Amino acid sequence: MTLIPPDIGYWIFSAVAALWVMLPAYVPNSAAAVFGGGTPIDLGRKFSDGRRIFGDGKTYRGFLGGVLSGVAVGLVQILAAFTFGLDMLPRHTILSVFLLATGALLGDLVKSFFKRRLGKARGESWLIADQYDLVVGSLLLVLLVYPGWLVENITLPILVWIILLTPLLHRVVNIIGYYIGVKEVPW
Numbered sequence: 001m002t003l004i005p006p007d008i009g010y011w012i013f014s015a016v017a018a019l020w021v022m023l024p025a026y027v028p029n030s031a032a033a034v035f036g037g038g039t040p041i042d043l044g045r046k047f048s049d050g051r052r053i054f055g056d057g058k059t060y061r062g063f064l065g066g067v068l069s070g071v072a073v074g075l076v077q078i079l080a081a082f083t084f085g086l087d088m089l090p091r092h093t094i095l096s097v098f099l100l101a102t103g104a105l106l107g108d109l110v111k112s113f114f115k116r117r118l119g120k121a122r123g124e125s126w127l128i129a130d131q132y133d134l135v136v137g138s139l140l141l142v143l144l145v146y147p148g149w150l151v152e153n154i155t156l157p158i159l160v161w162i163i164l165l166t167p168l169l170h171r172v173v174n175i176i177g178y179y180i181g182v183k184e185v186p187w
Contacts, residue, residue, distance in 0.1 A: 035065025107137015
């Protein structure tokens with residue numbers, strides 16, 4: 001018995017499905033950079049180790065703008081699926097897109113908390129954590145609040161594609177963000 005189905009179309013479809021299902025989680029980080037600025041979420045406070053809790057890069061405006069952008073993309077997906085009968089793709093709900101978008105930025109906040117504990121500066125690269133914080137945060141929040149949706153829509157092949165595609169998308173989006181002036185570093 002082989003683990004890889006011989007039908008290449010199955011794997012291509014799974015890649016498309018992975019992008020589709022994660023789009024509400026992929027958008028918020030970039031949108032937060034665009035909408036960011038203003039009051040930091042940690043209000044400038046420091047943790048018991050004397051370092052900032054999250055840092056200046058995590059703001060209320062960025063968080064809210066990021067979540068709303070992810071939800072807006074998800075609502076467009078719901079409308080498109082309904083309008084064009086895209087029943088073969090994972091089916092989003094208002095709750096799933098809200099959880100994916102919010103979870104992505106909560107994952108980013110948790111990563112920033114630990115980056116500060118390790119003494120890493122804002123914008124400093126942290127391999128693997130920088131790429132997968134949004135995946136872990138979004139899928140964990142969905143698992144905690146809406147596990148039935150997760151089990152129904154994130155199959156093993158889709159999860160494999162999410163793991164493979166996320167670092168590539170992360171890199172491309174960060175390079176674009178750097179060149180258009182929204183990010184200070186291209187990673």
